[in-house]
Amino acid sequence: xxSRRARGQDPAAEPLHRxxxxxxxxxxxxxxxxxxxxxxxxxxxxxxxxxxxxxGALAEAEQVSAPTMTRLAQELEREGWARREVADADARRVxxxxxxxxxxxxxxxxxxxxxxxxAAIDALAPDDRKAIGAALPALDRLVQVLQQRASDAxxxxxxxxxRRRLD
Amino acid sequence: xxSRRARGQDPAAEPLHRxxxxxxxxxxxxxxxxxxxxxxxxxxxxxxxxxxxxxGALAEAEQVSAPTMTRLAQELEREGWARREVADADARRVxxxxxxxxxxxxxxxxxxxxxxxxAAIDALAPDDRKAIGAALPALDRLVQVLQQRASDAxxxxxxxxxRRRLD
DNA sequence: CGATATAGTTAGCTTTGCTAAATATTATCG
DNA sequence: CGATAATATTTAGCAAAGCTAACTATATCG
Numbered sequence: 001x002x003s004r005r006a007r008g009q010d011p012a013a014e015p016l017h018r019x020x021x022x023x024x025x026x027x028x029x030x031x032x033x034x035x036x037x038x039x040x041x042x043x044x045x046x047x048x049x050x051x052x053x054x055x056g057a058l059a060e061a062e063q064v065s066a067p068t069m070t071r072l073a074q075e076l077e078r079e080g081w082a083r084r085e086v087a088d089a090d091a092r093r094v095x096x097x098x099x100x101x102x103x104x105x106x107x108x109x110x111x112x113x114x115x116x117x118x119a120a121i122d123a124l125a126p127d128d129r130k131a132i133g134a135a136l137p138a139l140d141r142l143v144q145v146l147q148q149r150a151s152d153a154x155x156x157x158x159x160x161x162x163r164r165r166l167d
Numbered sequence: 168x169x170s171r172r173a174r175g176q177d178p179a180a181e182p183l184h185r186x187x188x189x190x191x192x193x194x195x196x197x198x199x200x201x202x203x204x205x206x207x208x209x210x211x212x213x214x215x216x217x218x219x220x221x222x223g224a225l226a227e228a229e230q231v232s233a234p235t236m237t238r239l240a241q242e243l244e245r246e247g248w249a250r251r252e253v254a255d256a257d258a259r260r261v262x263x264x265x266x267x268x269x270x271x272x273x274x275x276x277x278x279x280x281x282x283x284x285x286a287a288i289d290a291l292a293p294d295d296r297k298a299i300g301a302a303l304p305a306l307d308r309l310v311q312v313l314q315q316r317a318s319d320a321x322x323x324x325x326x327x328x329x330r331r332r333l334d
Numbered sequence: 335c336g337a338t339a340t341a342g343t344t345a346g347c348t349t350t351g352c353t354a355a356a357t358a359t360t361a362t363c364g
Numbered sequence: 365c366g367a368t369a370a371t372a373t374t375t376a377g378c379a380a381a382g383c384t385a386a387c388t389a390t391a392t393c394g
Binding site: 009010011012013014015016017018019020021022023024025026027029038042063064113114115116117118119120121122123124125127128129131132133134135136137138139140141142143145146147149150 | 176177178179180181182183184185186187188189190191192193194196205209212230231280281282283284285286287288289290291292294295296298299300301302303304305306307308309310312313314316317
């Protein structure tokens with residue numbers, strides 16, 4: 001019945017893609033006021049809620065390349081949101097941690113994007129809010145499937161920037 | 168009542184944002200194989216399904232600035248996905264239309280992103296698929312709310328291309 | 335007609351992503 | 365032990381996609 005795809009594609013794919021694109025495009029504007037851009041904020045969030053970690057671990061968590069994370073970390077550091085030190089056990093490794101200011105920023109919900117998104121969600125009808133809430137676990141699993149396939153697709157073996165090895 | 172927010176933010180805001188970010192980040196990789204990037208594909212999609220339109224209209228539909236759409240249109244044209252002609256009624260205006268090749272591209276579902284997304288959706292449990300499908304109208308309205316607020320926020324009046332001269 | 339508004343373009347900057355290659359450090363093996 | 369390999373990060377350089385400011389060409393209006 002409904003899962004019969006018209007031309008090989010699930011009917012939800014296109015709208016979901018489109019909505020996600022627009023959502024982020026609209027939210028990007030909120031960053032400007034905050035002075036912390038999307039990529040930085042996202043990395044910072046991982047750092048605040050996940051605790052200090054190496055650049056490689058952060059790059060993996062954020063699904064970006066090592067050089068990209070190097071740059072993001074430099075910017076976060078320069079702006080006072082993160083601090084780096086050499087890892088005890090391994091001098092190659094950097095231990096990046098969020099500063100108290102960053103923790104305050106994130107914990108206080110001063111994130112412009114999320115405030116804007118939150119306000120918009122609140123403006124919806126209760127049924128709409130409910131539908132979105134109900135879809136979140138499914139979206140989470142969807143992202144997991146994609147992530148799994150992406151890493152499967154390019155050589156099962158990692159080698160990117162080190163694999164699962166926290167200290 | 169039910170939306171008792173912890174710190175002023177709706178609990179759905181953060182996961183929704185995070186999932187959207189990851190989703191697009193993962194899908195972006197599919198573009199490369201196709202040779203049509205995200206922004207171009209999205210604009211092209213509007214063109215294919217919405218019919219020929221001016222650059223201004225397309226910029227508004229895509230929520231990007233006029234120069235950005237100028238560039239996208241040039242690239243689409245150069246790559247053979249779009250064609251331009253001067254509008255009959257108004258020589259300032261450009262009428263951009265999708266080429267047959269673009270229509271084939273989109274209609275055949277040869278879009279790498281959407282194929283990947285579609286495949287991932289299909290790998291989900293039926294309940295998850297259902298939850299995502301059920302949330303789409305709500306997401307649509309969410310984006311509308313955001314869009315509305317964005318345009319309210321900067322200069323009530325439309326005038327999406329011509330930027331108001333400041334004295 | 336001339337002033338002003340509109341549609342699009344050009345120029346130039348920023349952010350964020352990438353790959354390839356360099357550097358520093360640690361691990362391993364003969 | 366020392367040469368070699370692997371790992372973590374950085375540097376350098378490129379591209380996409382976004383923006384604003386300023387310019388050109390065309391319409392419109394008083």
